Amino acid sequence: MGDGDRPAVVGPYTPARRAGDWVVCSGQLGLQDGAPAGTLEDEVRLAVASIARLLAEHGAGLGDVAKTTVFLADIADFAAMNEAYVAAFGEHRPARSAFAVGALPLGARVEIEAWAYAPGGATG
Numbered sequence: 001m002g003d004g005d006r007p008a009v010v011g012p013y014t015p016a017r018r019a020g021d022w023v024v025c026s027g028q029l030g031l032q033d034g035a036p037a038g039t040l041e042d043e044v045r046l047a048v049a050s051i052a053r054l055l056a057e058h059g060a061g062l063g064d065v066a067k068t069t070v071f072l073a074d075i076a077d078f079a080a081m082n083e084a085y086v087a088a089f090g091e092h093r094p095a096r097s098a099f100a101v102g103a104l105p106l107g108a109r110v111e112i113e114a115w116a117y118a119p120g121g122a123t124g
Contacts, residue, residue: 016054021119027111044084060118071111075100
């Protein structure tokens with residue numbers, strides 16, 4: 001992790017930005033001590049927890065997430081990702097796309113980005 005509870009940034013980008021009523025979270029990896037967590041399920045759980053922390057900084061929460069995109073290093077991990085994703089989001093079901101990519105930063109198996117609709121939240 002980076003500053004406090006904020007995830008470490010792995011490149012020249014902003015982890016989350018408010019754009020009017022929207023909060024857009026850059027793709028989050030499930031990192032533990034700067035490396036991908038033990039299991040795919042751990043990576044999903046930690047990536048969603050990172051999104052939740054970023055959203056909170058902008059006056060939003062996981063319940064405000066309207067859309068996610070899930071990037072998988074191996075599409076064969078879809079079922080395991082889906083199970084962990086449902087556990088992390090609870091009853092909330094944002095619209096979602098999920099697809100395989102050639103590789104992810106730091107050797108991660110999953111990366112998740114999110115768009116949250118949160119009118120009137122904090123700016124920043």
